[in-house]
Amino acid sequence: MRKMAGVLLACGVLAGCASTGANRSGAYDPATEARIRVYLGAYSHFYFNTTCEPNDSWFLKGPPGMDVAVPGFTRALAGNTTIGMPLPDDAYKYYDEYVVNANQPLTMTFQIGGQRIIDMGAVGTTTISQRVDHVARSFVPQPGLDYEVFPYEAKWGLETKLRQLHVNGKQVSTTDVELARASRCP
Template sequence: MTRHTATLFVPIVSSVLLCAYAGTPSQTAADYHPETEARVRVYWGANVTFYLNTACVTGEAKHFVASKPGLSSLSNKTVGMPVPPDAARYFHEYIVPAGQPMTVHAQIVSEQFINGKRYRVTDAPKASTFVPERGHDYEILIQDNDGPDEIFARELVSSVNGTSTVPYPLRSTSSCKS
């Protein structure tokens, strides 16, 4: 790498890395209050936004991007949730209010090769909602299907034998009606 290339490369990479970490809520295990909060893990692969205290997708509610493919997703962000044996490699964990509806909005963008050409495919967005219970841990999984994508949730159950999961019901939702 020439000196000129390095002079251009370092600031660009630094900017990209700083942007990748900006805007993500910063939480630690010490911030968790199980009497009023729950924890949620989302796996890498889809663009996922969490909308808090609403049972539909609206820009009026507090919301944040929980996961998006990119450099920031290649390191786990954890708040101390137990990890089941079948966990995917990359994930982000968040502390959320319990007893309030939470909406998960997800969309998968992928690339497909058709006749030797690469095409970007953007799936239709999906949204589901649930009410996290205090002191409980949940995982959100987005399944890329040939048809519409699906959002699944499962609850983590810790025992002396380790951590297991059980399906947790979500209700399909959409944008809020004005």
């Protein structure tokens, strides 16, 4: 019975993820969609068609949005998920690329820190605690444009940078795109 409940829970979570507003299949309509590259390094999440960050009370309704570019030791070994976006010379090594709806707000959250339990074999386990830092930002992707986003440590804490990619021949350049603060939804 426990196994069946676990399977049903996993299926429900996966079904919720299947109906999100982003895809990694590479199917892309530049008239109605944009592409975005998310660099690994923080727990990242997309919330679609909203300028605020939904509250954490989603357990019974299913998670809004989707986790993106999920970090982890084995994640780096899996390689990047690419859909054909141009790559600037200063690109970081690990990333995932997504197709998102254009002309609709996209709220992105990034979080670092927290607690991890590490199994040390015969010695036992140990817990590593780090200060949790969280940032939520929003913007409206424009049709046919390519973007990349990454978190970074600013003087005041975790911050997010969004860049638009421009292709000129074989050269890929970037320009910064302004992000709006995304507060918690009411």
